[in-house]
Amino acid sequence: MSKLLEGIQGPRDLKKLPERSLERLAAEIRALIVDVVSRNGGHLSPNLGVVELTLALHYVFDTPRDKIIWDVGHQAYTHKILTGRREAFRGLRRSGGLCGFPSREESEHDAYNTGHASTALSAALGLAVSRDRKNEDYHVLAVVGDGSLTGGVAWEALNQIGQLRDRLIIVLNYNEMSISPNVGAFSKYLTYLASGQHYLRIKDHAKLMLKSIPGIGPRVIKYGRAFEDLIKKTFFPGLVFEELGIKYIGPVQGHSLPSLIEVFNEAKKYDGPVLVHCVTQKGRGYPPAQANPEKFHGSSPFIPATGEPRHKSDVPSYSQVFGRTMLKAAAADKRVVAITAAMPDGTGLGAFAKAHPERFFDVGIAEQHAVNFAAGLAANGLKPVAAIYSTFLQRAYDQVFHDVCLQDLPVVFALDRAGIVPDDGPTHQGVNDIAYLRHMPHMILMAPKDENDLQHMLFSALSYGHPAAVRFPKSLGEGVKLDRDFKPLPLGKAELLRAGRHLLLAYGSMVRPALAAARRLAREGISLAVADARFAKPLDEELILRFARTGRTVVTLEEGVLAGGFGSAVRELLDREGRFGVRFLALGIPDVVYPVGTREEIKALFGLDVGGLVRRVRGFFDEARGRGAGGRSRPGVRKR
Ligand SMILES: Cc1ncc(C[n+]2csc(CCOP(=O)(O)OP(=O)(O)O)c2C)c(N)n1
Incomplete structure (x- = not known):
């Protein structure tokens, strides 16, 4: 049987297919994604989770006229495959090949470049408002994950979206995961919505109330469907999004193409901001990624049959050495606590989180809050280590300055992925941290030549009593022997x-x-x-x-x-x-x-x-x- 995918040169070809063929096409796309990522590395589980969602978007909407903004953009592989880049997809993340994130330079179908989380809503609002002010007519969509919705900037955007009420479609890709399981009170609220419990609870409650109205109540309840509609209309405005002025549709099964197509068509008709809550599964369709979506969030090359890595090394990475050093530092000093912004494993803090759950804080994708929170902890005598990738600490420039450095608080920054970051492209380079931290008052800046020095630097940083940042690369270590005992490094000595x-x-x-x-x-x-x-x-x-x-x-x-x-x-x-x-x-x-x-x-x-x-x-x-x-x-x- 010939492959449907071979006939898709762009979204127009997709629209020619009957709806019933889309499921087969989804399977072909999944196979291509697994094949390419298994060779080149990349974001596997987020992409496998949005194959149907992306197909439905391109089936209903019309890019490049309609604009889709992908939050983070790590989940845009199906979008790239459907928008004329199927062949080029083989060169994903390779030199001269496709970028792993949306890129306006790469295609007119990529409306906006992303890479850092929580930016899509603000950008989409900007596009929608400019469209309306210029009397243009097309749809603007933002696809955002539940993890990225923990980022403060997304809430700043929601605040204004509800105020301006320009026509805009937010597709919430809810899978209960950030890179790791999603955290926080709002995440719990989304889970509650997705479970449908809110609706059942409201329905039961309303039934009881109505029953108690003599004569009328029991009759209304008898009309089943009409009663349900009444309940929805009466009680759903209480949802957080509706309170913000954003129409809420969902939850919808995010792997059911007919349901997705139906709700997107519905969302299209609404003349204001609307949020479609889609429930998806990360890693969908590839058993190793389904079983361990976190490991396959961003994966290095692997053997497709088993999911095992293609390359193994006995040399620990800098991140792993950092994680082990944190365990030693925590054992040596009870005041040491660790903070991550949604990267418990990427930063090497997984073992710390297990060993010291009460001294470990995953704050979600919230770098600004992470730094501010660390300053608060340090102000009361704790020794927080904020483990944040160099590129993402850019978010918290003001918190580093205003909250940490001006008060000379001893927060230690562990800047992983500092320097040139392979394969992820321009958004993920960790090359700016020396420049954006060097002029901060009281700040100490260090970088180890190898993983053994990393241990000593972290230990020393914890002893200086000032803000200090240790930067290290995304790389295996140099393979040097690791000293058992910490060695204090004299401040400012080469x-x-x-x-x-x-x-x-x-x-x-x-x-x-x-x-x-x-x-x-x-x-x-x-x-x-x-x-x-x-x-x-x-x-x-x-x-x-x-x-x-x-x-x-x-x-x-x-x-x-x-x-x-x-x-x-x-x-x-x-x-x-x-x-x-x-x-x-x-x-x-x-x-x-x-x-x-x-x-x-x-x-x-x-x-x-x-x-x-x-x-x-x-x-x-x-x-x-x-x-x-x-x-x-x-x-x-x-x-x-
Ligand atoms: C500011 C910022 N911090 C951290 C990251 C790293 N990061 C990339 S994807 C991701 C999780 C995103 O979760 P979600 O939005 O729910 O998407 P999913 O992967 O679950 O589809 C994180 C933390 C980032 N890209 N940007």
């Missing part, structure tokens, strides 16, 4: 790892490449000392100035943006101290949007791999010797 005439000063993940580059350049007669900076703040000024004062060259290396980053800090120090005629070069990442790729590919793109470092440092020395720029000597450049 470690000289290799002697030499000029200085390569590397931060965190760049230390090892710096050593390798220095070894290669030594063979060419360029003598480089290599120091592990350990701290971006406070800097080891004594060490840097020792090299600078003798008029030598200083080169800084960082896996972060150059503007305001670690190299900038060193440059500011040199400027402040008079420069001494030092030649200075800062290597890092420019402020550009760069494509999907592996960490190695992106490092190479910016010349931060060993080969690139050798080339660029050599070039810098050549320039000084007058061999750069066509061999002409440049006036004003000091010779070595």
